Amino acid sequence: MQDPNEGGCPFGGSGQNTASPPDIVHSDKAQLDFSKSMSYGDYLHLDALLGAQQPLSPEHNEMLFIIQHQTSELWMKLMLHELVAAIADVARDELSDAFKKLARVSKIMEQLVHAWDVLATMTPPEYSAIRPYLANSSGFQSAQYRCIEFALGNKNAAMLKPHAHRPDLLAQVQKAFESPSLYDEALRLLARRGLPVPLSHIERDWKKAYVESDAVELAWLVAYRNPKQHFDLYQLGEELTDLEDAFRLWRFRHVTTVERVIGFKRGTGGTGGVSYLRKMLDVVLFPEIWKLRTAL
Numbered sequence: 001m002q003d004p005n006e007g008g009c010p011f012g013g014s015g016q017n018t019a020s021p022p023d024i025v026h027s028d029k030a031q032l033d034f035s036k037s038m039s040y041g042d043y044l045h046l047d048a049l050l051g052a053q054q055p056l057s058p059e060h061n062e063m064l065f066i067i068q069h070q071t072s073e074l075w076m077k078l079m080l081h082e083l084v085a086a087i088a089d090v091a092r093d094e095l096s097d098a099f100k101k102l103a104r105v106s107k108i109m110e111q112l113v114h115a116w117d118v119l120a121t122m123t124p125p126e127y128s129a130i131r132p133y134l135a136n137s138s139g140f141q142s143a144q145y146r147c148i149e150f151a152l153g154n155k156n157a158a159m160l161k162p163h164a165h166r167p168d169l170l171a172q173v174q175k176a177f178e179s180p181s182l183y184d185e186a187l188r189l190l191a192r193r194g195l196p197v198p199l200s201h202i203e204r205d206w207k208k209a210y211v212e213s214d215a216v217e218l219a220w221l222v223a224y225r226n227p228k229q230h231f232d233l234y235q236l237g238e239e240l241t242d243l244e245d246a247f248r249l250w251r252f253r254h255v256t257t258v259e260r261v262i263g264f265k266r267g268t269g270g271t272g273g274v275s276y277l278r279k280m281l282d283v284v285l286f287p288e289i290w291k292l293r294t295a296l
Helices: 022-027 040-044 046-050 062-091 095-119 124-134 143-151 157-163 167-178 182-192 214-225 231-262 274-280 287-295
Strands: none
Touching (some): 062 095, 062 143, 095 231, 143 167, 182 231, 214 287
């Protein structure tokens, strides 16, 4: 039997011919010889991708743990690809393009929420068996996740430190930290459209944490009370609401899965584990958009 860690099909041959009937293959004129052309595996670099799962323990369940986190990183790579482009779209007043990308980000987050369902099939004894092999590695150290947090406006200079040992990763995270967030660009757009956003919220140090403003809420209320007149701004507000709604679900599912699998043990990265994650549930990314609903 082939080692499943090496990728490919882990099952041995049965000795039976399981190929498609020749008439079906030939009638479709399917290409069968890829010795001189690019194949599916070549295009997707499947040898590298499927060879990236290298369990350190003898435990069967470590493969689940590795694939869960690797696939999450792939989804986060796409999320960042869309988020960065959407922020640029908003800065250029190209809202229809931004809406498409933001809707995609929300759908990606739905995928990440459901991924926790798979990891939740790992029981506490199964996780305890692989935990010693993880050392201090933790999702807390994910550079891509940190870039997503910064792009969504949750700025915290202390979160640069876990990446200080990798200048290449630090440069990526630093760039996200120093750039205007999605919400910053949304407020600048409102101001360009003549809505009364205070100068303090459109010309500021983008590295600082966002501070909620009653004046910003009033600016958003102009669009929400006149949705026909300001329909694209109103729609932008709802796209941001969808995005944060999905992000909250992702965070909540993370907390419940961690509590289910490890209880209240400290995280491998040194955080308080569940206690730390619960604090993150209280972070509101776009506060005025949620608060204004009471005033409508």
